[in-house]
Amino acid sequence: MVIRIAAVGDVHLDEDVVGRFRPALEELPECADVLLLAGDLTRHGTEAEARCVATEFGGLAVPVVTVLGNHDHQCDQVPQVVKVLEDAGITVLEGNGVVLDCAGGRLGIAGVKGFGGGFAGRCASDFGEPEMKAFVRTTTDSADRLGAALRSLDCDMLVALTHYSPVPDTLAGEPLEIYPFLGSYQLGQAIDSAPTALAVHGHAHAGTERGTTPGGVRVRNVAHPVIKQAYSVFHVGDQLDTDQVSPIGQSGSQRSWS
Amino acid sequence: MTHHRDIDTGPPDEYVEAEIQRLLVEDPAVAEQGITVIRRERALVLYGEVESPHRREEILRLVSERFPDVPVTSDIGVIRAQAPTEIEQLP
Numbered sequence A: 001m002v003i004r005i006a007a008v009g010d011v012h013l014d015e016d017v018v019g020r021f022r023p024a025l026e027e028l029p030e031c032a033d034v035l036l037l038a039g040d041l042t043r044h045g046t047e048a049e050a051r052c053v054a055t056e057f058g059g060l061a062v063p064v065v066t067v068l069g070n071h072d073h074q075c076d077q078v079p080q081v082v083k084v085l086e087d088a089g090i091t092v093l094e095g096n097g098v099v100l101d102c103a104g105g106r107l108g109i110a111g112v113k114g115f116g117g118g119f120a121g122r123c124a125s126d127f128g129e130p131e132m133k134a135f136v137r138t139t140t141d142s143a144d145r146l147g148a149a150l151r152s153l154d155c156d157m158l159v160a161l162t163h164y165s166p167v168p169d170t171l172a173g174e175p176l177e178i179y180p181f182l183g184s185y186q187l188g189q190a191i192d193s194a195p196t197a198l199a200v201h202g203h204a205h206a207g208t209e210r211g212t213t214p215g216g217v218r219v220r221n222v223a224h225p226v227i228k229q230a231y232s233v234f235h236v237g238d239q240l241d242t243d244q245v246s247p248i249g250q251s252g253s254q255r256s257w258s
Numbered sequence B: 001m002t003h004h005r006d007i008d009t010g011p012p013d014e015y016v017e018a019e020i021q022r023l024l025v026e027d028p029a030v031a032e033q034g035i036t037v038i039r040r041e042r043a044l045v046l047y048g049e050v051e052s053p054h055r056r057e058e059i060l061r062l063v064s065e066r067f068p069d070v071p072v073t074s075d076i077g078v079i080r081a082q083a084p085t086e087i088e089q090l091p
């Protein structure tokens, strides 16, 4: 069983970019069952920019599933942005999931934007000023919703889609000082709470492609400036252990991340 | 806005670096978080990757407009958007 996943993040569309991705996107049906977008679809999160995303990524021959990124929140027009994307047939995830019937099996995708906070031993704590607590609780809440969404999906293969990074590995190349703004270990913990086969994220424009969660789940940073191509393609599951891809309801809740 | 030392008195201030970095993120005409500002002797070098040639021009225009006395050179690339030539197998 192989499921073919194409993914890119941080395309930051506006009028000046429309059309640049389209020739490559037209080739998608030949190499992928689905296209995942890892957030930062726009520059400022305006409805007009969302229409550019709809033009560029709408009406493709493969399903398109996305999460939003921090840039897509900039102008406080999230509901309008989501509506434009959904009207173009793009599935927008935030704390929920979707199961797609692919030739190689049922692909479950759970997504959240995620948030910062940092990584084990060097992270923010839920302590002190209300602003600090609100920051950390935003992350914890996001990770909790990702974990619950992952564990709820009944599918043959499970993928986690976030904007912020679940691991520090894929941030290599970014200044260490800004890691806490690029991701959070709680997202990794959520991914490891289910039998996830692959985790895809963006946001770290100067990071690197490959990493692994402490639980052994492969992580890929697909930010456009990192992959330097229209999208990356992963063929997942060629010789996957059948235990690892059995229905989530049976194995997901038993597997611990610790 | 911060007042700048004359460029002849030494390399630009660290604050100029910080200000340019924030300008590039917070100015709606640019909104780029991925541009690095490096201080070299007597000049600032901007590098990073953007999605269009237009955005690269906007960055340079904005920086030279706000910091007319700071010599700036740029090494900003436009990210390729071609279809991949290889796939990654994840067994």
Ligand SMILES: [Fe+2]
Pocket: A010, A040, A069, A071, A203, A205
């Ligand atoms: Fe981004």
Ligand SMILES: [Fe+2]
Pocket: A040, A069, A070, A071, A163, A202, A203, A204
């Ligand atoms: Fe981002």
